[in-house]
Amino acid sequence: MTKGYWVGLVDVSDLETYKAYVRENAIAFKKYDARFLIRGGKVEKVEGAPRSRVVVIEFPSCQTALECYRSPEYQKAKALRDNVSTADLVVVEGYDGLQPGQGS
Numbered sequence: 001m002t003k004g005y006w007v008g009l010v011d012v013s014d015l016e017t018y019k020a021y022v023r024e025n026a027i028a029f030k031k032y033d034a035r036f037l038i039r040g041g042k043v044e045k046v047e048g049a050p051r052s053r054v055v056v057i058e059f060p061s062c063q064t065a066l067e068c069y070r071s072p073e074y075q076k077a078k079a080l081r082d083n084v085s086t087a088d089l090v091v092v093e094g095y096d097g098l099q100p101g102q103g104s
Helices: 015-031 062-070 072-081
Strands: 004-012 035-039 053-059 085-093
Touching: 004 062, 015 062, 015 072, 053 062, 062 072, 062 085
Parallel strands: none
Antiparallel strands: 004 053, 004 085, 035 053
């Protein structure tokens, strides 16, 4: 089964309230077997206009990633984030095809 991912670009205006969101979102992420691949960290702009935080979260499937986002647990957490951050978030299906050098 192909994994699913949340890819988020986020600017935070109130770090203390955002910390409450982080504590609350752990409930949904645990329930839906989420795993952080990128969570903040140093960002170097090479193209475009990134936000200050980059987050990539892996889920067992794209369907699971969508279910997590739509869940009451995550929506409760999201309500804490809505007024203290600006975010671009997409749910994307992983890729299981050929990689460079593996043939045609």
